[in-house]
Amino acid sequence: MSATLLAVQxxxxxQLGILLFLIAAGxxxxxxxxxxxxxAHGVQYMLGAYLAVAAYALTxxxxxxxxxxxxxxxxxxxxxxxxVFRHLYDRDHLDQVLATFGVIMFLNEGVKVVWGAxxxxxxxxxxxxxxxxxxxxxxxxxxxxxxxxxxxxxALLLYVLVSRTRAGMLVRxxxxxxxxxxxxxVNIRRLFMLVFGFGTMLAGFAGILAAPILVVEPGMGDNLLxxxxxxxxxxxxxxxxxxxxxxxxxxxxxTLGRGFATDIAKMVxxxxxxxDVGPAIASMxxxxxxxxxxxxxxxxxxxxxxx
Amino acid sequence: xxxxxxxxxxxRTDLAAVVVFAAFALLPAAAAAMGDTFIVFFTIRVMxxxxxxxxLSLILGQGAMVSFGHAxxxxxxxxxxxxxxxxxxxxxxxxxPVVLLTCGLFAAITGAISLKTRGxxxxxxxxxxxxxxxxxxxxxxxxxxxxxxxMWGRTEVxxxxxxxxxxxxxxxxxxxxxxxxxxxxxxxxxxxxxVLKGAKQSEMRLRAVGIDPYPxxxxxxxxxxxxxxxxxxxxANAAEFVSPAYMSxxxxxxxxxxxxxxxxxxxxxxxxGAASFLVLEExxxxxxxxxxxxxxxxxxxxxxxxxxxxxxxxxxxxxxD
Numbered sequence: 001m002s003a004t005l006l007a008v009q010x011x012x013x014x015q016l017g018i019l020l021f022l023i024a025a026g027x028x029x030x031x032x033x034x035x036x037x038x039x040a041h042g043v044q045y046m047l048g049a050y051l052a053v054a055a056y057a058l059t060x061x062x063x064x065x066x067x068x069x070x071x072x073x074x075x076x077x078x079x080x081x082x083x084v085f086r087h088l089y090d091r092d093h094l095d096q097v098l099a100t101f102g103v104i105m106f107l108n109e110g111v112k113v114v115w116g117a118x119x120x121x122x123x124x125x126x127x128x129x130x131x132x133x134x135x136x137x138x139x140x141x142x143x144x145x146x147x148x149x150x151x152x153x154x155a156l157l158l159y160v161l162v163s164r165t166r167a168g169m170l171v172r173x174x175x176x177x178x179x180x181x182x183x184x185x186v187n188i189r190r191l192f193m194l195v196f197g198f199g200t201m202l203a204g205f206a207g208i209l210a211a212p213i214l215v216v217e218p219g220m221g222d223n224l225l226x227x228x229x230x231x232x233x234x235x236x237x238x239x240x241x242x243x244x245x246x247x248x249x250x251x252x253x254x255t256l257g258r259g260f261a262t263d264i265a266k267m268v269x270x271x272x273x274x275x276d277v278g279p280a281i282a283s284m285x286x287x288x289x290x291x292x293x294x295x296x297x298x299x300x301x302x303x304x305x306x307x
Numbered sequence: 308x309x310x311x312x313x314x315x316x317x318x319r320t321d322l323a324a325v326v327v328f329a330a331f332a333l334l335p336a337a338a339a340a341m342g343d344t345f346i347v348f349f350t351i352r353v354m355x356x357x358x359x360x361x362x363l364s365l366i367l368g369q370g371a372m373v374s375f376g377h378a379x380x381x382x383x384x385x386x387x388x389x390x391x392x393x394x395x396x397x398x399x400x401x402x403x404p405v406v407l408l409t410c411g412l413f414a415a416i417t418g419a420i421s422l423k424t425r426g427x428x429x430x431x432x433x434x435x436x437x438x439x440x441x442x443x444x445x446x447x448x449x450x451x452x453x454x455x456x457x458m459w460g461r462t463e464v465x466x467x468x469x470x471x472x473x474x475x476x477x478x479x480x481x482x483x484x485x486x487x488x489x490x491x492x493x494x495x496x497x498x499x500x501x502v503l504k505g506a507k508q509s510e511m512r513l514r515a516v517g518i519d520p521y522p523x524x525x526x527x528x529x530x531x532x533x534x535x536x537x538x539x540x541x542x543a544n545a546a547e548f549v550s551p552a553y554m555s556x557x558x559x560x561x562x563x564x565x566x567x568x569x570x571x572x573x574x575x576x577x578x579x580g581a582a583s584f585l586v587l588e589e590x591x592x593x594x595x596x597x598x599x600x601x602x603x604x605x606x607x608x609x610x611x612x613x614x615x616x617x618x619x620x621x622x623x624x625x626x627x628d
Contacts, residue, residue: 037427039560087611093427094373098567099610101560106603113597226438226556229431237427276449283442287435291420294432298423 004138009259010252011134015144017251018151022206023224024231024243025158026199032175032238033195034089037096040080040103042225043111044200048073048207049216050111053120062125066208073204074197081196089192104222111218122211147209154205155244162240171195175238227254230286234293236300246301250286257285324488324575331481335474347477348545349589354480355541357581358487360565362534364577365491366527367566369500371507372422373430376437377562380410380532382444382554384539389456389549397463406540407533413440414532415525422524437559444551455550462544470544480541484578487534491574494530503527564606 055068128143162168182188235242262278461470506520569580591598
């Protein structure tokens with residue numbers, strides 16, 4: 001367990017945390033403002049990645065793919081809002097779960113039909129494809145550092161948007177008491193559509209960023225969706241700040257846990273038992289963390305909605 | 308909501324239940340007459356999932372607890388049987404208590420935490436615990452990990468292996484389904500069941516008469532977990548194979564779909580819903596391997612336009628609550 005390895009794993013954990021934040025931010029906004037649970041948020045992340053692959057084939061450039069895929073993700077998000085989600089806002093959570101489950105089934109399968117079940121990949125942009133020496137004996141890919149930077153930039157942008165602009169004020173007000181915001185004459189439908197579209201674009205952005213370092217395949221959003229749920233449950237539903245902190249915590253705990261659980265288990269167990277137990281413990285860590293947080297704070301670290 | 312199961316006169320629900328179970332009981336004979344063995348295998352699967360759906364209906368329909376991790380119990384039950392078999396323990400007198408204890412314990416621990424929360428938190432937490440079980444299973448490299456675990460036989464009774472015979476196995480599963488269904492009906496009709504329903508309608512009123520719903524919910528959650536564990540044990544026996552896929556969150560979603568298709572709040576509906584889901588899956592997958600492409604939109608349409616599920620459509624002509 002050397003210092004270099006620890007540093008690499010910490011950076012990897014940060015990077016997972018950033019991706020989780022981008023997904024969880026949209027999820028927590030949609031839930032906070034519309035009181036709508038959107039299971040299909042993970043497939044929107046997947047669609048971002050697939051759109052980027054398709055747009056890359058079209059333009060031959062990562063940056064072109066980025067722009068086109070972002071627009072595509074936004075467009076698809078708005079279309080979904082119009083067709084499905086708009087009719088779900090005033091339904092109960094069970095209906096929302098079922099309908100969005102239907103959306104997942106359709107889109108996961110649809111992606112298989114259009115692009116095939118085999119994993120695809122998106123080439124890295126040349127500009128970011130090298131590695132740099134961060135410290136003695138630690139070579140880290142530039143792209144991953146750029147990913148962390150881009151995520152932090154988006155987090156900052158979101159913070160400014162939510163806390164300093166009029167639209168952000170409405171979003172915050174909507175998260176606290178949507179009925180009152182509507183009663184005060186705000187076009188609540190348009191606000192909802194805006195928030196939803198923005199949320200799906202963020203998820204799509206995460207998908208595009210992840211495409212060059214992870215494989216692009218059907219169902220790739222499912223695992224991250226569950227992690228994003230853990231994040232917003234820990235952070236407090238509706239809270240961007242909570243989502244940011246919780247995403248970094250979950251990203252770090254999960255990555256470091258997977259990296260070191262077996263080594264730590266070896267200190268108390270025989271090597272072969274540790275090899276069996278380590279991975280199992282590592283995969284349970286974040287859920288135990290979530291259970292622990294909820295036990296002491298049933299509405300998460302930063303609950304947005306009071307009462 | 309339908310809820311007239313307490314009268315002594317045979318109700319429409321009783322009649323429908325007799326019809327459904329009679330159909331299950333007569334099916335092997337009919338299949339033998341037609342020379343079709345596939346349908347017997349298929350119906351075993353239907354009945355196993357019907358048990359899981361009834362157990363979910365008990366907490367989802369009666370208590371409005373939207374558990375999105377119910378497939379975990381299916382998997383836990385299956386793994387309990389599979390892992391015991393891996394160590395050479397096949398007898399039902401050991402495996403059944405182990406299955407029920409494991410699932411009951413897991414339900415008690417996760418339920419105690421999950422039930423502290425409400426609404427959407429509950430959905431996400433049960434989902435997360437379900438995934439925890441799933442990932443734990445995939446990392447059990449000693450028991451097959453991702454690939455699952457093949458069982459070289461079926462559960463035995465005092466050294467005999469009666470489940471090897473297809474028809475016997477069929478009727479054992481049917482008996483389990485009947486037992487679970489009757490038990491669930493008794494629970495619904497009891498004071499315990501009325502507290503659950505009362506907590507669903509208004510927790511405040513229930514507290515006002517001096518009842519704390521938490522222990523009741525937890526008890527129901529544990530009972531439902533054990534019932535689903537039984538279904539898992541049967542599933543492992545039916546397939547002679549145990550896989551982490553049994554507890555994937557898609558499976559949990561499908562269980563919810565079964566309960567809702569059959570009509571929330573109706574235990575018999577859960578059985579009908581499980582059958583309809585699996586039949587629909589089978590039929591659609593004959594049309595195209597991408598049957599989910601058709602089923603997804605169908606599900607969305609059912610949610611948006613067809614409230615009350617299949618039994619609702621049949622029984623009440625589309626009541627709107």
